[in-house]
Amino acid sequence: MKRLAFYTIGFACLAFGIATPGWAEETRCISISGAIAGSIVGPTSVLGTVTGSLQGATQATITKQEKGEDRVDLELKHIFVTESRDTLQTRDKALWIPIPGRSGVYHMSTQYKVTGGTGRFAEATGTFKNHGEADTHQGLVTLAYSGQICGVAP
DSSP states (O other): OHHHHHHHHHHHHHHTTOOOTTTSOOOOEEEEEEEEEEEEEETTEEEEEEOGGGOEEEEEEEEEEEEOSSOEEEEEEEEEEETTSOEEEEEEEEEEEEOTTSTTEEEEEEEEEEEEEEGGGTTOEEEEEEEEEEETTTTEEEEEEEEEEESOOO
């Protein structure tokens, strides 16, 4: 009778989704935020220092650029390298809008889509965004980022 009760309880746990340690892994999501201070180092490349949740460095590569009369649309890819040597890769779409009266200076906003990573970001998914300013005359990019990434190891 005890054996039957044990099997009945075990089956009920499985049928109703009652988790027991080790049987199901929970997806871990984290909110991220911080700032990026970048330097334009070539026609399609920006290197930057990252503070906040992704503290470390980043490299952006412009893969496509379309100039309109009142905007510049960009497609980019980024690699973030944290101080602990974890990496996070993204594919992005950015919009630059000229700031009136400031030649070569743009308001910048970017939508990042996580495409891969290593270390604690090996299984990462999610999106985040930035907003800030790009000054093409001085070669500077100053941005704030925020969003959520899931599948992050502790």
